[in-house]
Amino acid sequence: xxxxxxxxxxxxxxxxxxxxxxxxxxxxxxxxxxxxxxxxxxxxxxxxxxxxxxxxxxxxxxxxxxxxxxxxxxxxxxxxxxxxxxxxxxxxxxxxxxxxxxxxxxxxxxxxxxxxxxxxxxxxxxxxxxxxxxxxxxxxxxxxxxxxxxxxxxxxxxxxxxxxxxxxxxxxxxxxxxxxxxxxxxxxxxxxxxxxxxxxxxxxxxxxx
Numbered sequence: 434x435x436x437x438x439x440x441x442x443x444x445x446x447x448x449x450x451x452x453x454x455x456x457x458x459x460x461x462x463x464x465x466x467x468x469x470x471x472x473x474x475x476x477x478x479x480x481x482x483x484x485x486x487x488x489x490x491x492x493x494x495x496x497x498x499x500x501x502x503x504x505x506x507x508x509x510x511x512x513x514x515x516x517x518x519x520x521x522x523x524x525x526x527x528x529x530x531x532x533x534x535x536x537x538x539x540x541x542x543x544x545x546x547x548x549x550x551x552x553x554x555x556x557x558x559x560x561x562x563x564x565x566x567x568x569x570x571x572x573x574x575x576x577x578x579x580x581x582x583x584x585x586x587x588x589x590x591x592x593x594x595x596x597x598x599x600x601x602x603x604x605x606x607x608x609x610x611x612x613x614x615x616x617x618x619x620x621x622x623x624x625x626x627x628x629x630x631x632x633x634x635x636x637x638x639x640x641x642x
Contacts, residue, residue, distance in 0.1 A: 437547075440601050442505025449483040449509040458628040462571055462636060465626065466540070467493050469567050469638050474537040477561060479526045479554070480544030484510030484519070491516035494538075498531070500524040526557050533560045541570040543634070545611070546604045555618035562641045568620055571628070571636045576605035580632050608635045615639050 441448075453459050463486070470476070473495035478487050481499035483506055491497060496518050501507050502525040510521045524530060539558045545551055558568050575584055594600035608627070616622055620639035627633040 437601060438503050440598065441501075441503035442508075445483060445503065445505035445509045448506070449513075455629050458634065461628045462542075462634075463489060465624070465628075465636060465638070466490065466569055469538065469569060469624075470494055471537055475535065476538045476540065477531065477536045478540040478542070479558075480541060480547070481510065481521070482506050482543075484513060484521055486540070486542060487519050487521075488513065488516050491519050494518065496520070498522060498536075500526070500528070500531075526554050526561070531561055534563055536561050536566060537563055538567045538569060541568070541572075543571060543573065545570055545572045545614075546575075546606055547601055548604070549602055551604070551614060552618065555614060555620075559619040559641055564641060566641045568615065568639045568641065569637070570611070570615065570639075571634055572606060572611050574606045574608045574611060574627075574633045574635045575603075576607045576610065577633060584632065608633055611635050611637060 467490065470493045476494045476497045478497060478499045481487050481501050484499055487497045487499035498520050499510065500522045504523045507521050507523045514521065539562055548554055562568065588605060591600055591603060612622060612625065615637050619642060621642045622637055622639045624638040626636045628636055
């Protein structure tokens with residue numbers, strides 16, 4: 434199986450060209466994020482992919498540091514660079530260049546289910562935030578029951594696809610799992626929602642306490 438960085442860098446051009454699957458759900462997600470961005474906020478996005486969300490939010494933030502551990506993803510993001518206050522950086526959340534207590538908001542969108550060390554990531558996010566800062570995550574929760582035969586088939590096929598290097602590590606989470614993870618990592622959850630509802634892509638807005 435390919436290491437994670439190689440896998441995501443390898444698919445970056447195709448990922449950049451792929452249209453948004455559910456435009457209405459994406460727009461609703463952006464609206465909820467914007468509602469929790471303080472004026473002039475310093476924002477960190479982890480797992481930014483090819484940078485589309487960071488660029489869409491640039492007008493509502495003071496500065497966005499958009500990071501991804503896959504160099505190929507950041508290379509594609511830099512091709513579409515179009516905002517003076519967005520900086521793309523090849524880094525993971527543990528990178529020493531990210532200083533504790535310096536961010537108003539941390540975003541983790543469609544990435545937590547791909548993390549083997551999610552608990553450590555949540556704790557690191559807590560350290561990076563200023564007091565009272567917000568952690569906003571959105572996670573496909575494909576571990577929920579009764580999602581249909583396609584998800585059952587995907588779950589059965591995934592180990593073989595991973596062995597062949599055709600799929601990354603994936604956690605089959607439920608919405609309650611995500612609430613528990615965030616709530617036990619030093620955060621108070623202030624808002625949740627699913628965009629779309631089925632299969633649930635679970636948005637959590639949480640405050641550092």
